[in-house]
Amino acid sequence: MAEGGFGCTDTETGRVPRHSNLYSRHFQNYVESVSVEICTIMTRLGYGKEMRRWRVARYRECDRLINADRISVTSITAGSKAEGLTCYLESDHDNLFLLKNVICLEAGINLYSIPDDVQVYRMDTNVYPGHCILFLERRTSRFYEIIHNALCDNGNGDVLLSSSLLLDEFSSLPDYTGQREVVQQKCEGPSSPQTIGGFLHTDNVLALRCLCPSVLHRWAARPRHWPSPVIVQKVVTLGAILTPVGFKGSEFKHMEWRINFYSGEAELVSNLNDTQAKVYVILKMIIKDIIKPTNKEITSYILKNIVLWQAERNRQTRFSAYSLLHWLHDGLRELRTAIAKKHMPYYMIPERNLMEACGINNKLQRKWVADITDMLEEGPGVILRLEKIRKAIVGSPEPMLWYSKKRMELEMLYLEAKKRIAECGYENEMLNYSDIVLNSIFFRRQEVLIEVRQRMIQEGCSVYDLNDVEDAMLM
Known part of the structure; x- marks a missing residue:
């Protein structure tokens, strides 16, 4: 990606310079x-800057409310939803579940700098780049059962944490979300996919906190045009995690873990x-x-x-x-x-x-x-x-603009409902569907769908089911 070549752009305006000999x-x-x-x-x-930032802010607020009273795990929206780059049903919802009382350390970090109630694993990075094997360094009196069931003895007196066993344990957990019609899908990579209600697809990933400052400092020290030093430092402070998946080509992949930077990458994409x-x-x-x-x-x-x-x-x-x-x-x-x-x-x-x-x-x-x-x-x-x-190109400009506004309003209503449901859970420890704000959102959502259906009928479309209209608009 050299700075010359095809249509090299002017550094001030971003325009293709007029002297290029490649094009008239x-x-x-x-x-x-x-x-x-x-x-x-x-x-x-729906891919403009304002809409992207609005999505990011709403998902982050929902995460904050959901995690307010969680003791053992932190739920984080990841992937394209966290980056604000997709509509509500346009792609899978990636959810990261970060265990709080477990931490993994690279070589050189002092074990005694970690609180006593945190289980500690040491990272052996002498495997494929970006991966590691975890050795149990310190037990605690309180532990996660799924972690305990994934521990293995390597025959040399060391206790290792198996990524494949932990993924099996995680994917077999019962669903405690209260969602109806949850169907568990086959695991792919580190994720345990689910389909909720027949239409909402989620990828759930269990993760462990990881301290690997040397990796982040090498990244931060690279010469670059982007991002700014402030954002570079923020990415460093967001740290890393480990997800339960090894390198595909490794004979020890069932024991290996991948180093990831979900939060840092989401920050980079948002910038x-x-x-x-x-x-x-x-x-x-x-x-x-x-x-x-x-x-x-x-x-x-x-x-x-x-x-x-x-x-x-x-x-x-x-x-x-x-x-x-x-x-x-x-x-x-x-x-x-x-x-x-x-x-x-x-x-x-x-x-x-x-x-x-x-x-x-x-x-x-x-x-x-x-x-x-x-x-x-x-x-x-x-x-x-x-x-x-x-x-969008072949459609008439006025109907396209009208539909675009309705589609973005519908998505905003969905995310506002998601946020309000999280608020109800935080305030009342239960979801109350008699909530005035929530019902106002549902009522407006119904109005938008009826408006869109009516216009579609006027323009010759034979669509009557509001659920079909809703799915098409949010995909």
Whole structure:
């Protein structure tokens, strides 16, 4: 991702410079105008800066209320919801459950600096980069049963904590959320997926606190254009966690744990500017609508790392509405290289290769490299292959704007209801559906759905079930 190359942008305006010999002036103007139009459409679809920040604030407030009286575990909204990048039903809800009275330490940290009532594990990082094995260093009189059941003896007198056994224990726990129609799905990676009510998909991940300052300090010490020193320091203070999943290619993967920076990465994504965030979202659309991996050979996490590397290595003035297509193409080229070489360095720990053991066979590798090459040669027209954006482009501006406002209002009502339910639980220790605020939210939600259905009928759509309208609007 060098600073020269395709459509190199002006450092002050973010525009493609007029002296570029790659394109005629007419085509440069066309690319810039399409970029600006796509930025506007993405905002109307709910991916603008204000909506992103509003989502992040609401999910954080819900987490705060839910965790106010929890003693043993902290629940954290993670993934695209924590980053404000998806609508309510657009993707899975990622939930992180962090055990409070367990901590894992890298070599060199003094055990006696940790309170006596905290169970301590020592990290052995002499495995694949970004992973570790956990040795029990100090027991406590009080312990989690699922932790106790996942302990193993390695035959040398050491007690190890098995990631695969802990995941099995976690996924077999009964559901205490009070939700109806909870269906447990097959575990994937470190997560225990569930489907609630037949439509809400959640990925639940159990995690352990981790102190690994050397890893974070190496990350913080890199020369960079982004983020600012203040944000770098904040990411360092947010620390790390361990999740129960080993390196796919390791014979000891059932004992290994992965080092993650969920909170820090969410902070980084929330500090991407408007163009960077929209490039990330469009790349995810391309994977979903065009590449279509069936076994998660390419994940949105890889795309996130591409965008984070873009942001770090380039001056922020180069990212503007005029240059969105430039950075989209730059991201596609990086993805093509990652697939061709099966190599993508992890943004936080570059020694870890996100593409290693990803499961891409030679046939898929050749196909996806060719597909991305075709997209790059297609230029701005590739945007029309993305269903959500294409519908927004071909739709009439006034109905589109009206629908966009209704869709965002509906999502806001959903998140306000989620927040109010958490408040009721915090204030009354139970959910009271006679709550005036909650019922006002439900009433307005019904009004919005009826308004949308009525307009759809007037325009010739045969849709009558409000649940169908609701699902379509929140996807």
